[in-house]
Amino acid sequence: MRDLIRMWSNTRMIVLVAISAAVYAAILLPFKLFPIVPGVTELRPATAIPPLASLLFGPAAAWGMGFGNLIGDFASGLGPVTPFGMLGNFLLGWMPYRLWRAMSSEPLPRFISGEKASASSQGLLVQVAEFLFIIVVASAACALVIGWGGLIFEAFPVKAVVPIIFVNNVLWGGFVTPLVARAVAPRVRAWGLTADQILGVSQRSQSPTRLIGLFLAPASALGGVLVLYLLAGSPGEAAGVDLRWLAGVPSVLVLVGTALL
């Protein structure tokens, strides 16, 4: 949590916030012509950016993705869900970095960095599984928060839109992000522009609450989105269960869990 605040005293991190936000927005914008209307699943390649930026720039990516999404909304119109879109994308840019650093002593998965295995590192297959797990969790958190906003403002039928967001994030993040990251990561490291290099951290998260976070963040993200999907638009909602709480509580727990990592 502290790194989210501390990074603002570093000019290069501030610049990375602006640049990653602008790159994200610049790839989002051409596809903004087609608003997310349920049923219209356009290819949204920008979705590959948040996990990539997250692994490289850590806290700067969190702010950057939130701002990038806001800029995207500036071109297509601010709506009541805009703050939730910002928060969802903030999580998509924050969680992969935090989760990865809680699980591994290597700065990046080896299938991305191309580095050789060290004695203390996990096997390659374990890393692939962990990476996909991270993408699924962060995608769920993003879909959960945006779905929550949709519920509050009755902006869209949650049942249809939440799976679209989730699947889009998982597909691009799980498949295209590694392809792009393999080409990009070695160069960004060579320029000394990763968060670890700028902030001078090099090891696995030492947080005493790491294990709690490792349970809480994924459990509330996955559990929350699942409950949201199952109950939205079903007789359960009609039976008087207020879904706004069922989505809001896990959204907050995701934030707390990620901060504990």
Added chain:
Amino acid sequence: MRQRTRPGVLPGSAESLGVPRAEIARRVAECLGLVGLAGFERREPATLSGGEKQRLAIASVLAMRPSLILLDEPTTDLDPVGKGEVHAILRRLAADGLAVAVIEHETEELLDLDRILHLDAGAVRRDGPPRRLLLEVAELAAAGVEPPVAARASRWLGLAEVVREERFADEVAARGVQVERTGVRPRLATRGEAPVIEVDHLVHRYPLRDQPAVDDVSLAIRPGEFVALLGANGSGKTTLAKHLNGLLPPTSGAVRVAGHDAKKAGTAQLARHVGYVFQDPDHQIFSATVWEEMAFGPRNLGVGEDQLESRILAALEVVGLTEERDRDPFVLTKGQRQRLAVASVLATAPEILVLDEPTTGLDYNDRERMLALLADLHRRGHTVLVITHAMEVVASHCERALVMAGGKLVFDGGIPELFANDEVLARARLRAPTAWRLGRMLGLETLTPEELGAALRGGGGGNGA
């Protein structure tokens, strides 16, 4: 001042230093006035032209009232007249008592500075007034710096310092040098073959703009021609070129390339015939090795793996990058990356090559290498169309010039005809190269420094270099 690529947010600097508000507003107006942008306060930086952006960057630094300003290659991307404007402003600032330091490897604009420091391998090699220091032509060339043409001419005349252009004819006369007159050059003859590129009443309008970017342009290019496409920043030359491989569809009119209607064929199909090399090689490089980067185009066009290897090897050979085949493209030098971009296009074996500013940002040696490469490709039978601001390149390599101004084709003809046409040059913000301008004072039509030298020496003057 190193924010060359950054859209300048002018007040940023003085605001950061805690200068009072009224004072900032006054300074902003004053600094914009100094660089000739008075009244531009509310313009979005992104809407400025290249030269205006550069002047804005200068103004934003001036707003801090520095006693020294430092510029890193401030005119690289600008058209010839834009370059002159930036240098004129710098001279005026210096005359007002500000210290101005410019980092530059192009020497043509440096003759009127007060002093030059020549750095080599991290040390100051020489230090002196430009007109004396730049006269040491051989030494400059050995250090990879291109000497100004006026310096070479001055050497041929045996002068003690680089001649002022307006005094050139007098100096030649004063030294009694006999100029060998070769007479008027032959004019460009029209060839008979069927054109490989035909543009017919082409109009292109961008959405939301009143003026068409390309306005009723017709032209034909025949196989094996080496053509320069010239014009100021924003004159429509790049827009025109992008029709040649279908990147842009005509608003009206037609473009035929190698027998295909460009609009119908589409970019992927035309990639077999037209290789387009973009200005910035970093906009296309994405692979982990040179080899993979080279394979991208041919694979897209369905070239089989059996043919792939020979194609890539041949293309790497042509650009001189065979040794680098397994290296990471991002560790190559700028000149090498530029040649890689050319090679990756050559690997698709196109008969036509379009190059957008292929020498911009390259130093002397890399530039010479790129030009030799283009000449070589032309000799091998490629039709070459090059978009450039570098008039020396046009003079030494091209056979024909197309000049755009305000979206219209204002000139189509031979190079000497263009340089002799002051009206077209002014309209398109172009300047004939120094060799031509000096030669013209002697009644010659010399395109290159070599021709100028030959004329002077042939007449019995000069002592070489």
Added chain:
Amino acid sequence: MKLFLYLDRESVVHRLHPVTKLVALPVLFGVAMRLERLETLALLALVVVVVAALGRALDAVAGMASLLLTLLIATTLMWWLFAPQGGLLRDGFQPAALARSAGLGLRLALMVASGIVFLATTRVEDFAHGLRTLGLPYRVAFALTLAFRLVPTFVASGRAVAEAQRARGLDLDHGGLVTRMRRYTPLVVPMFLTSIRRADRLAAALETRGFGSGEKRTDLVEHRFGGRDALAAVLLVGLVAASLWGGELASQPAVQAALGSARAWLEALYAKAASRP
């Protein structure tokens, strides 16, 4: 190319203090959320149109008409078809459900429309200034403004990358989903790298221009709260009050009677106008 919605014009709405507008927007969203009936939402939509007209931003809203219409129609259809209560698929055709769905669609469209008016009348610098007045730290506001400023450059470089790869035969329009997704790699990689590569130069440029010098900053742009801000605040409070108690007020017998006679008068007027040849 015009990426953002801002229109550089002179108007009352342009001259409002950015904080006024920043507060007004969520308040308007809140008011819209309070309303459920199609008629009252239509009344609120009228308010948005009036504000847009005052801000000389009607053309900006009209320019986004396709987006707004899509939102309106798609949201209405979605709710009408799939609503848990009274949805067409579950409970068959019910006029009340259709009206409610149309209300939801209109509500969303008018919220987005008011966002458009905000964007058309507020420069990025003023937006950031407003956020700073509301307590956002300078560095955060700066990063946001810088990001906005970089976007057109990055969009241009994205276009250059796409052109360079298309010129080498890249085809994004054909093939299966996985193939098409993979083909975005040659687009995303150069765009990301050329952008990130600027970071060092940009950080150096900021520091040479005194960023982080520790001096207290002066802002060039100055905004003062003025009479028009006070007026806007009063109108806003009125709007909130109307949304809170308007329904109750309207059900009072006296108001009902007044409304009834107004309606009768209007109808008479209409009948008179219609009977004229």
